[in-house]
Amino acid sequence: MQNTDLKIFNTLTRTKEVFKPVNPPFVGMYVCGPTVYNHVHLGNCRTFISFDIVYRYLLHLGYKVRYVRNITDVGHLVNEEEMTGEDRIGKMARIEKLEPMEIVQRYTNGFHDVMKQFNALPPSIEPTATGHIVEQINMVQAILDNGYGYVSNGSVYFDTLKYAKNHKEFGRLSGKIMDDLQVETRDLKGQSEKRHPADFAIWMKAQPEHIMRWNSPWSVGFPGWHLECSVMSTRYLGDKFDIHGGGMDLQFPHHENEIAQNIGACGHAPVNYWMHTNMLTVNGTKMSKSLNNSVLPGEMFTGENDVLAKAYDPMVVRFFMLQTHYSSTLDFSDEALQAGEKGFRRLMEGYKTLQSLQHKNGKVEESEDQAVTEECQACYEHMNDDFSTPQALAVLFGLVTRVNTYKDKGGVVSSISKETFDRLNKVFRDFIEDIFGLKEEEGADEEVVDGLMQLIIDIRQSSREKKDWDTSDKIRAVLKELEIQLKDGKDGTSWTKA
RNA sequence: GGUCGCGUGGCCGAGCGGCUAGGCAGGGCUCUGCAAAAGCUCGUACGGCGGUUCAAAUCCGUCCGCGACCUCCA
Known part of the structure; x- marks a missing residue:
């Protein structure tokens, strides 16, 4: 049905590129998942819902997609820059007097529940960092063997300066310039272990109070945060795969460092298409755990929060997000959500109405038949244009008006051909159910x-x-x-x- | 300070050289016992100032305002 190729905006090149998988019909997609030391908030969900659409659309196009989304359960420090930084999981475990794995399990479960409520498909593989310690140690060794790492006081650092000299890649993804980063040098605690401020830990020696620790050739310690994604993507998708996604805030340094690690270990860049989703804002400011302006999905569904006046169904929130392109910031407000709720219901009512229509062979109005055909096609073409859900949705609303008119005229359609009528039905089913992943709100309360x-x-x-x-x-x-x-x-x- | 991005009608939000985005809200009309729904229809736009062009919301310059990243965050 598509006449156009799928185009994806690639952060690496800052252009829309025609999507060509390394090994069609297979597609490998990796998305940075949550660090499970706390509840996921709506901003996190936005990213995962955006990639759920990408995943669903690729599946719809017939690709055999292996979708890998990790769970970070170790190595993510409260303050990455300072050596005193405490592991996020470990910190919560200490505060709540629980085993680290209890924290991990609790918030992983919570994350899964929320994703299910948002009707997001589970990934094909959901690997954890702690499940891949051996592989991470191996990659650290590979990086050392290739001369891109150095050991300092039991920790292993990535030699960013040397890497930047040998590979022009560093900074390409995030638009950073190595020299600027040098200027950024700041006098921070523990920096003495590093040769350059842009260097980052790939293995860290554990402080005595650190709960999560593993043996390694260099020290009893734990892997650096950036390492796990390099390791797990390579492990399950190979050292060259198609799509890597995540929130924009991970672009630097996380993804930049990830590329550096892969090149440092394997000698070549890991990913063809980098995709970054934009932030969810509240009153114009990024929703962020550290800014304490988070709204949790659960609070949204029950209406128990300070930002919004009433409860919103997960499907309403999902629809609301689809009205904005993934690369734009999206601001949450009560007014906007309420408008979204009505729009969502109009769409779903239209879908139901369509299903109640009957087709009867009669005199086909050529221009109408053609218009409907073109609009059906336009939905796919908008999706092909870097997953433009807002535009596809706009076309769908135009079709809703047509559908309602058919109903007003008696519910029997004969002005378009059977073929076009069937296509119309298919488009609604494809888009609402398969691609957008929308379904009826939960039953009346x-x-x-x-x-x-x-x-x-x-x-x-x-x-x-x-x-x-x-x-x-x-x-x-x-x-x-x-x-x-x-x-x-x-x-x-x-x-x-x- | 550096880098990047954004400013669209009452609200949200697409478009990014010429052609109605769309949703919500508001006005009018049609239909219907009433109401709602639905359909038709109307109005209010592209931050300011310059420039390029036959033509700019769309390109360029500049100014103003906002945000993100540069430190943990999806």
Whole structure:
């Protein structure tokens, strides 16, 4: 159905490029997952939902995608720059008096629950850093063997200066210039172990109080944060794969260092297409764990937060995010969310309406038939243009108007051909269910159901009083089909779910 | 300070040289017992100032405002 090629904006080249997998029909995609020392917030979710769309669309195009998204459960320090930095997991374990792995398990579970609520497909592989200590040690050794690392007081650092001299790559992804970074030199604690401020630890010697520690040729310690992604992507996708994604805030230094490690170990760049999603903001400022302006998904779904006036269904939030391109910042506000909620419902109602329409062969209006065909096609072409969900959505809304018009005119469609009618149905199903991953909001809440049941019982009661048994029995019978059992007692009627 | 990006109508948000984005909100109309829904329709835009061009929201310069990264964050 697509006439155009899929184009992806590649951070490396800062241009949209036609997507050509290394080994079609297989596609390897790696996305930096969460560090599970705390709840994921909505900003984190935005990134994962964005890549869920990428994953879904690639699958829709027929690619065999291996989607790897890691769980960081060690090595991510509270302050990377200072040697005194404490491991994030270890810190929470100490504070909450739990095993580090209990922390990891708790927040991993929470993360999975949230992703499920957002209807995000699970990745093909979800590796953990602690599960790949051996591989990480091996990569540190490879980097040392190639002369791009040095041991200092039991820790191993990446020799950024030497790497930058031999490979022009350093700074390319993030647009940094090595000389600027030198100027950035600041007098920080523990920096003495490093030869250059831009050097970073690939293996760190554990301080005595550090809980998470492993044996290595250099010290009892733990792997550097940037290393795990290099190792796990290589392990599962090979040393040259298609797409690497993550939030924009990981571009530097995390992804830049990742490239350096891969080149340092394997001699060539690991990734063809780098994709970065933009930030979620609250009142114009980035949502961030460290800024304490986070809204948690759970708080959003229940409405218990300081930012928003009411609760929003996960599907509404997902839809809301799709209205903005992944590369733009997205600001959360109550007004915008409410508009999104109505828009979402309009779309879903339109989808339902479409499914209720009948096609009948008749006189085909050529221009209309052609317009519908073109609009259907446009949805795919917008997705092919760097996953432009807002534009695809706009076209879909245009089609919703058509669908509603068909319904107004009696629900029988004959002005477009059967083929076009079927295509229209396919586009809605493809986009709403497969590509956008949208589904109906969770069932009406208890309060509404209770209210409805009381109303039905009241109506039935008045028909019983009029001895209108046909009506009262019909109500009881239909409810029974819905697995609701009415119980007529002395004190009135109650109901239970069968 | 360095690097990058952004400023679009009441709100959100696409577009990025000529052609209606879209959603929400507001006005009018149609339909319907009423209401809602739905359809049709209307209005208010491209931060300021210059420049390039037959033509600029879209390119260039400049000024103003905002943000991100440069330190942990998706």
